[in-house]
Amino acid sequence: MKPDEKQPVSRRDFFRDGLRGLAALGVATLSGLLMHRSVSRRTVWQIDPDKCVQCGRCATDCVLDVSAVKCVHAYDVCGYCELCGGYSKPDAHRLDTAAENQLCPSGAIRRQFIEDPYFEYTIDEAKCIGCGKCVKGCGSFGNGSLYLQVRHDRCLQCNDCAIARNCAGEAFRRVPADRPYLLKGEQGL
């Protein structure tokens, strides 16, 4: 036989190689499945907006210096009101951006005029301490478009969440890590 001639594959080799290939494919599929399941089974803490009673403990009990809980805004639920229960103090002298008329203790809500008589409200997350005062004001008088969520880019994921232990409304619950937020409005559908 000449050295450059290909040797014919024997039936035994064919079956052996085929079985090896199938086994490798099986192992790969199994490990992929296991990895997917381990990711989807991983859970994280989140606040159920329907149960939150704005007790203030998200601001006081988080192990971080500034809480990982932040106010988020469902813009499609907001009424864009001039007099916003979440922005202005109930006894505000004027409906303007003066600090003494703002409800937020850290001035974390920005108010911007859109067109008569509509105003847009956005949260400055760096300033938000997660106290929920605006959430209470918005829910009492408005549509409830402001609500609290654990921000997972800040949360330490220690799993022994100090806020969850002390939450007055028992609003903290575990949610799948691949769907870590409980959103309101269109995003929550």
Next chain:
Amino acid sequence: MNDHISRRMTTFILITASVILGFYGFSLLRERAGRNTNPYAYDLEPFRRSDSANVLYSETGFIDFSGQVLTALCADPGHGLIVAAGSKMFRVDTINRISEWIPADEPVRCLAVDPERRVYLGYEKSVGVYSPDGSRLDTWQQFSENAILAGIAAGRDVYVADAGNRVIYRMNREGRMLASIGEKDPVKKIPGFVIPGSCFDIQISADGSLWAVNPGRHKLEHYSPDGDLIASWGHPSMRLEGFSGCCNPTYFALTPEGNIVTSEKGLERIKVYSPDGELRDAVALPGQFDEGTVGLDLAAGPEGRIFVMDPSRARIRIFEKGERE
């Protein structure tokens, strides 16, 4: 001697232990009390404790709808009330007996009765028209896709308030659109409706003119049937004479004397105003409602009675002037 010293030592140890325990217990109690107070509390209590001296009305009775989720109420003059609880309809006679009426096609958001006692049921995007005996006469479905019907008033014509499009349609009794009322028009000095939520109540007065609530502007607006703005009044305020929060009043009713009864959410208040906006009386104050109650629809009955639909307590509450329980 030793016995004496040992007794003194024991007494000293006991006293010291008691002091330490007492101090520890006190700090623990203090810490627990501190934990229960919210340093960021949104406190509406000072506003909820309004001056009850202004209240000349008292609750004289109620009509119990336990187990029902009340959604709309209107007076059926001379015959009592009509009440909607989702898709269930009820009639209440003049001595407050409840009888189940026709089943509605879908949850009823608003309703009205015309002088011939035809009943108009407002669904989200359509109106069902029924005869007094409950047989269906018509269904109006000509509203746009983003319509959210929130108020109906029926007189010689029928007015339908669409919160989704922030406009009131004037229609004839056959359902043909005659005019649009309340769209922003600087020439006619119409500011336009601001409807942050889904409350958009309307009523027809005895002279055939139209009253509409403009909740985002905290006003009641008075229109001619042709859509000219006759007058408007109201201002935002947590004080009793104004309308609180960002979208109030939520509902209103016209009394036979021509006064206007309003309801608010946030600070749950029922008040009576003159047609030119002067506060006449307070009917009920926040302390008389469960905190967070919404959907206080109203109807004005004969002899000055005011009916308040209270979905939180599943009852129609009856208030009368000058009588206390």
